[in-house]
Amino acid sequence: MTHRNAVLVLVVVLTAVVMTSADHGPAKPLHPDQHFDVTAYRESDGWIIADTNGDGMTDYALKLDHDMRKQLEAIDFSNDGRMDNFYFYRREALIREEIDTNHDGRIDLWVYIEGGVYIVRYERDTNHDGTIDFVRRFDEQ
Template sequence: MESSRFPCPFRWARSLGVAALLTSLPAIGATACTSADPASAPPTFPTGAERDTEVKHEACDMAAANAQRFDANGDGKPDMTRVPDAAGRELCRVLDLNFDGAIDVFVYYDPAGRERRRESDYDRDGRADEIVSSRDGAVFLKERETNFDDKLDTWDYYEGGRLVRRERDSDGDGLVDQWWAFNDPTDDRCALVATDRNVDGKPDPETVLDLCAEARAKQAATPPKPQAPAPRPSGAVPLPNAPAPMPPGGAPIAPQPGGASPR
């Protein structure tokens, strides 16, 4: 995929409240955004809201003569295959995680040995259901196939290791019709969600849903619990009628009449 221009209807959603988002959606949805640094921007898609939904497998030559094969459970079948280049640097790795003889995961590495791509097959049909792309060891994009039609339908974007944006093709027509903005850095279950009901390629303002609005309203309506007094540090203040302190290596010092000190 290219990294030039991409619609960004929720780029600023994390800093907007729901009311502001409702006001801003039409203008934002119609704007194409240009990244000043294409190399750091998520891969993009063709004009409009169309997506390339093909699940593409990157080659990993597990039959290479220098491939290293490991049989973890002793059944005579490789459960891990490492494929290095001529210099011995690992290019990719093939994993059978459940020892059923079928490949579950392909992992690919950059020249520094950091993971750059991972293809995972969760339903054991021999095709990837999720493709995770990383840069400098950090995830920036997850592409997923969630409805078993062998086409990508969900694109999750990450910044600094945190999920910040999701775009979905909920009906399998190759057009993005759902936008998610994860607007609470402390809870990745919270998001503003908008859909495109009129099929114009833009989120419809009246459809915006705040997934955590009810929980936040309840929290705001609940009075804070009174704070318990802090425990008194042990020995800070002697209690009334407490026994006289014991001097080192001697008997207790008896109090003297009139407050005089013993000699």
């Protein structure tokens, strides 16, 4: 692919993303393995699941990569049957956290992490309309 074609493809992809968010859908597409519905996590699909408060509903789910390292973790802190905190790992180090802070079934806080602990950027959808309206960076002056 020539450089010019690559740029063109990128523009098309970006346009598609903008159009999706204008439709009041999620501000960013979810990871293919990421679900809000706690019943979507099944051991037969490779998830390690737990019901930590004993109410009969899954509230914790963990997926490992091929080397048995943490890859994705989902937690339903509010115990309403919808996951609200998602943790993404690469080689066991936390790289991103996605949070549904108001429990409406839509991510509204994205936290980007380096070295497993350092927050380099976070993005928020403060009015929960599906569009990111606040970005804070810590990795540039």
